[in-house]
Amino acid sequence: MTKKTLSTEPYKGVRDFYPDDQAIQNHIFGVWKTVARRYGYEEYNASLLEPTELYTSKTSTEIVNEQTYTFTDRGERSVTLRPEMTPTVARMVAGKRRELSFPLRWFSIPNVFRYERPQRGRLREHWQLNADIFGVESTVAEVEIIALAYDIMKAFSAKNGDFEIRINNRKLLNTLPNGAIPLLDKKTKMSSEEFENEWKKISDTPFTLSVDEETRGVLDKLAARGITNALFDPHIVRGFDYYTGIVFEIFDTDPQNNRSLFGGGRYDNLLELFGDEKVSAVGFGMGDVTIRDFLETHGLLPKTISATTVMLCPLSMEFTETAETLARELRAQNISVAVYYGEKKIGDQIKIADKKHVTFIIVVGDEEKNSSRYTLKKLEDGTETAGTADEIAKKLSSV
């Protein structure tokens, strides 16, 4: 048998998150969670494996088979890797309809899957914040959901001028002739001329829509909250069929990157699929790839965040035990400490600490072993603080 070497590449179209990338994911997820909780949204989750029927009822089997990961298990069940979270959350809410207290405010950060043709080089898996409010018929729900989305953008340090919130109403769109919604949905991918030509095929009068009362009310309430970068845009459609009222999309205003970042809307009829009475729902989804791209474009990503506060550097391996004892004392005070294990010299150990974005080092040798006093050195500027383990722990806890 010849020895075959395995590839270190991940599966096509998905990402590996090495610590530096995971730190950025954690930053994004952290902002999402903090702001969602500030609005009283509770976290839920579900498996990414779902029965295929969950998607076929609202979508054609063809689309499900071509754009999702769907396979048959050994029990002859058809399983799909969820392409979006809304059908799942609707299923869960319908499943405990009688036990849950409304209004229900829920959020989750699921990974979702799309079968993209390999040659396009597009991602097949991404993570997405989903925030939804259930059981509120009035547009206070839309205002809250849009305000939550806005506050997340602000928590990422975006300014009002960096993005805009474009709002439309499906009820208004439903007054348009047949074929108008799919055409509007594709509008950003065609020239004005192409759009006008296509429009002429479905209507004799030019495309026009004026803001309705409901949308106007939402815009006014947002303005009263200081959300002045929201506007009516008759071209906003949102791809999914299940929307029933207000829909919105957040756009990057950067001329280099003037595209939709994320969006959402009202979907009041989705729970009826589960044989349940109507439950009002408004929500949005926000993807990690798009938001990371936005933060990079606008210079809003924080500098590298270190997971480890201190690295202990033994002068030689015989001081590993002394370093271990100090590590235990500091860890008991909740300080993040790594001990260098190996035979490299101090200079090389410091290079490693630097590469791992460690904030402080403590060298451990004979002097430290005998005196039980240590010198904490900040790598960034070389400043030093000396003291016992306890004094060093206090100093680090106050940083």
Place this chain on the structure above:
Amino acid sequence: MTKKTLSTEPYKGVRDFYPDDQAIQNHIFGVWKTVARRYGYEEYNASLLEPTELYTSKTSTEIVNEQTYTFTDRGERSVTLRPEMTPTVARMVAGKRRELSFPLRWFSIPNVFRYERPQRGRLREHWQLNADIFGVESTVAEVEIIALAYDIMKAFSAKNGDFEIRINNRKLLNTLPNGAIPLLDKKTKMSSEEFENEWKKISDTPFTLSVDEETRGVLDKLAARGITNALFDPHIVRGFDYYTGIVFEIFDTDPQNNRSLFGGGRYDNLLELFGDEKVSAVGFGMGDVTIRDFLETHGLLPKTISATTVMLCPLSMEFTETAETLARELRAQNISVAVYYGEKKIGDQIKIADKKHVTFIIVVGDEEKNSSRYTLKKLEDGTETAGTADEIAKKLSSV
């Protein structure tokens, strides 16, 4: 067309996490992350979709096909939902072998998948802490990994008497006759008599093993750290083929639940699969289902944790705006606030707050609207604090 009602059940063998269950998951994941970071472990992640070859090289194709979710994508690639994280982390470390600084301390909390026959009612998806240290040949790595596992158990408030750490050495096991390791691996599933009968088929002398020097050294170092519930157990094997040295398992000592909770060990040769030179590695995995079960058995799960600190209860819908303004002021101070939207009376609103485990409520009516002074009421004991929005925020920040 007849309207077909969709089931609200999740896919067979996987779980939905409603907020109360997700709060327990977050508690478990929180302890895992805190302790791992305290030891300087950095978080990484990867997709659950992996090329099937990652598993076939170390395992027979039959096992891969029967015990994993494996399917062929439209690009004729065979894809597997990861059944464990170790091959993935080995792939990632091998992939950036030259750029990474060793020792490398990494952790992740992936979900992993096993194809279980439906009738057994066993779970097909669970989450698992994986912590690994790479690049350390000496047993300081085993000592650190076991100490980390021990500290996690302590952080869950387990006492030394609640669990024990059983340690063995694959090098010692390799001195046994052919067939001994698979037999030992099945030992807990058979009676002593069955085991002895089976043993006679492979050896003329009774089964016996004495502790080796390496294992003794690890036990001594653990004892020096106060880890006194570790012992040598010649029956510990660990199922996976890739282990090369010390292996360990943590057992529940409860006679009602005396079983293996989790384990790990040294696997020095796994990176060779990627055509790379040898990289020493020691790690362990710890599953959410088993640990939750352990915490429940020992009464160590915390009481329900609320995601939301305050619910604002408008006396009637006309006070929603006033409540919204107060909510904004409190949220600006990072306080988690939900506003009740709906037409229920105060008494019913309080019942909802209670059901959602909200800590405080503030009723908002005419008096509050005119005076801009509010009364914060703690639901648990009815205690009240009055003040302006700012004073209430200060009070809540100090809770």
